[in-house]
Amino acid sequence: MIDFQDKTAQATKAMRAVFEATPLQRNDHLSQKFGADIWLKREDLSPVRSYKIRGAFNAISKVLAKTPKQNLFVCASAGNHAQGVAFVCKHFGVKGVIYMPVTTPQQKIMKTKVFGGEFVEIVLVGDFFDDTLAAAQEFCKAEAGHFLSPFDDMDVIEGQSSVALEIEAQLGRIPDVIVLPVGGGGLSAGIVSYFGMDALNYVFCEPLGGASLAAAVANKGPLTLDTVDSFVDGAAVARIGSRNFAALMDVTPDQVLAISEDRLCTTMIEMLNVEGVVLEPAGALSVDALTDIADQIKGKTVVCVSSGGNFDFERLPEVKERAQRYLGLKRYFILRLPQRPGALKDFLGMLGPNDDIARFEYLKKSARNFGTVFIGIETDDRANFAKLEQTAATAGFGLRDITEDTAIADFLV
The missing domain is CATH 3.30.70.260 (ACT domain)
Incomplete structure (x- = not known):
């Protein structure tokens, strides 16, 4: 039986036909600030400016390998997953139908169209994501398409695990600490499955207004949050995926950090002004979390996964406002x-x-x-x-x- 690391290696090799490995860069500013050897895994520099292309590529390529005649892939997303699916559909020359909420910003709709071109159809349905998801699943079933989950899918998890393989290869070893942003859990489940829970110290960070992993850890199983603050749109998930939590069930409460959305804005501004790095809110989670673990990481090698850089600059005034208010x-x-x-x-x-x-x-x-x-x-x-x-x-x-x-x-x- 092929083990998970072998599957990751195969998936990663296949991805090289589509895009190069994202860089692992030592950040001198953060290293000096926190007295540690801090590296950023720049998923914001992928072709779609997020790691989501990995899971989408692996999932679609595996379906096509088993069912070559499958020509319809469907997803529901207002962000990075949509763009990843669009890019991969165009690469394989298959049709993708992407459902998005009516309230999706035009910038995200246009980027998805650019990545997918003539191979992608965008359908705007519903004011809320749950309505969009229901419509997408109903259409998928009626048209015998293949539904592409953004995270709760083993092929997606396997695709995201390629981040771990690249980190180990680029660093030359396993880091002492890895800081992972968590939304639905696809990225963290993939990396933990690749390295193993005991191989290094993990820090999982999620937005305060969408702490689905913390809720699942406390409940010993996925739990749906009553409300979710959508500011960190790339990680604001009401319920962590069941397959994802299966890989994270040994996570302890002290490993999970809830990041204030307002403080997160100060980190986004800092990275933009000091480093010239544009990060979306979810992409800045791991960097912001360094403040909470500063005493634990001194002298250690730390990798922060900057998961995405799809930031709409029309949001910059709001980010600045929240940062100033947080700083008093x-x-x-x-x-x-x-x-x-x-x-x-x-x-x-x-x-x-x-x-x-x-x-x-x-x-x-x-x-x-x-x-x-x-x-x-x-x-x-x-x-x-x-x-x-x-x-x-x-x-x-x-x-x-x-x-x-x-x-x-x-x-x-």
């Missing part, structure tokens, strides 16, 4: 302003030289002694806000911080 450098206030000449000027005089007004809305109502101002302020030192609030209170101005009051801030911001 931007806050929102409701200012109760006396209706007298010079009151606003008095308040503005309380701002420091490095305080900047980023938002200002005057909400005065008639026949009132006080008007209301919604104001957003940016600064270079979070301590400046405490000084401002104290100065305003002493002068008799009401200044209410609503940054963390989601009911109000989400409406106004």
